[in-house]
Amino acid sequence: MPTSQDLTAPATATNPDAAHTGNGHPAPAACGPGYADAHAADYDRWFSKPGITGATVDTLANLAGDAPVLELGVGTGRIALPLAERGLDVHGVEASHAMIRRLREKPGGTRIKVTMGDFADVPLTGTFSLVYAAGGTFFELADREAKQRCLAAVADRLAPGGALVLDSHVPEALAVAAASGVPEVVSETDEHLVLCHRRIDPSTQTYRSHYVIHETDRTRHLRIHFHYVSPGELDLMAERAGLRLIQRQGNWAGGPFTKDSTYHVSVYGPR
Numbered sequence: 126m127p128t129s130q131d132l133t134a135p136a137t138a139t140n141p142d143a144a145h146t147g148n149g150h151p152a153p154a155a156c157g158p159g160y161a162d163a164h165a166a167d168y169d170r171w172f173s174k175p176g177i178t179g180a181t182v183d184t185l186a187n188l189a190g191d192a193p194v195l196e197l198g199v200g201t202g203r204i205a206l207p208l209a210e211r212g213l214d215v216h217g218v219e220a221s222h223a224m225i226r227r228l229r230e231k232p233g234g235t236r237i238k239v240t241m242g243d244f245a246d247v248p249l250t251g252t253f254s255l256v257y258a259a260g261g262t263f264f265e266l267a268d269r270e271a272k273q274r275c276l277a278a279v280a281d282r283l284a285p286g287g288a289l290v291l292d293s294h295v296p297e298a299l300a301v302a303a304a305s306g307v308p309e310v311v312s313e314t315d316e317h318l319v320l321c322h323r324r325i326d327p328s329t330q331t332y333r334s335h336y337v338i339h340e341t342d343r344t345r346h347l348r349i350h351f352h353y354v355s356p357g358e359l360d361l362m363a364e365r366a367g368l369r370l371i372q373r374q375g376n377w378a379g380g381p382f383t384k385d386s387t388y389h390v391s392v393y394g395p396r
């Protein structure tokens with residue numbers, strides 16, 4: 126069980142985030158990307174992805190065991206809140222105070238136990254039946270070293286029989302889509318249109334997602350930087366950390382991973 130020292134403090138006027146560092150000290154300045162602080166108020170409106178979110182929650186709930194579960198980069202609780210509604214004891218690591226503030230404002234938001242910090246270090250103790258990062262969040266870690274550190278820390282915190290779940294675009298598919306020059310329609314309502322174009326740099330295994338968000342009264346440009354690795358490279362890194370691939374699917378709905386897959390959802394367990 127996580128030794129939450131004390132991660133469960135309710136939100137108060139003096140402590141609006143109600144989140145702590147793993148050692149109980151005041152939370153550090155955000156170590157994650159600045160886009161989260163800048164756009165926390167809009168994140169759910171632009172990126173709620175109801176269909177994918179439902180499938181993600183179903184998949185993760187099926188993988189969770191009796192011990193608590195941990196989300197890396199918990200954000201505004203898109204996944205964590207519905208998992209908690211299903212009775213799971215959900216913990217999260219997050220770098221952005223603004224995202225946590227949004228999480229706390231939502232019904233049930235104070236039930237999620239959040240540790241502020243860099244999820245590369247998994248800055249909390251205890252063991253978890255399930256650790257996951259959703260929406261490609263693991264690949265926001267800037268380089269291979271940070272990912273390897275994170276995988277090793279997760280391996281230390283997985284309960285026997287536990288699972289780590291990571292999802293990502295397949296790099297080759299990203300390259301094809303980027304070369305086409307056709308932006309992806311991420312979400313569309315009567316009020317907004319969110320388009321994404323990704324620019325890839327194979328020399329550094331990085332890409333930048335450029336989101337252009339058109340709303341009635343203004344247009345905004347949001348950039349998110351990713352460092353990608355291929356599924357095979359991820360498996361090798363996981364093995365180095367003492368984990369092994371258990372299952373790989375082509376999407377959160379459980380579709381098979383095939384030669385045509387553009388996405389993968391990969392489940393790792395202790396070796």
Ligand SMILES: C[S@@+](CC[C@H](N)C(=O)[O-])C[C@H]1O[C@@H](n2cnc3c(N)ncnc32)[C@H](O)[C@@H]1O
Pocket residue numbers: 156157158161162197198199200201202203204218219220221224242243244245258259260262265266
């Ligand atoms: C794309 S959002 C996804 C949020 C949530 N997981 C979801 O699926 O809706 C990524 C989140 O991860 C956080 N994040 C990115 N890098 C981080 C890091 N190194 N440590 C902690 N949080 C990080 C960001 O602040 C942001 O809230």
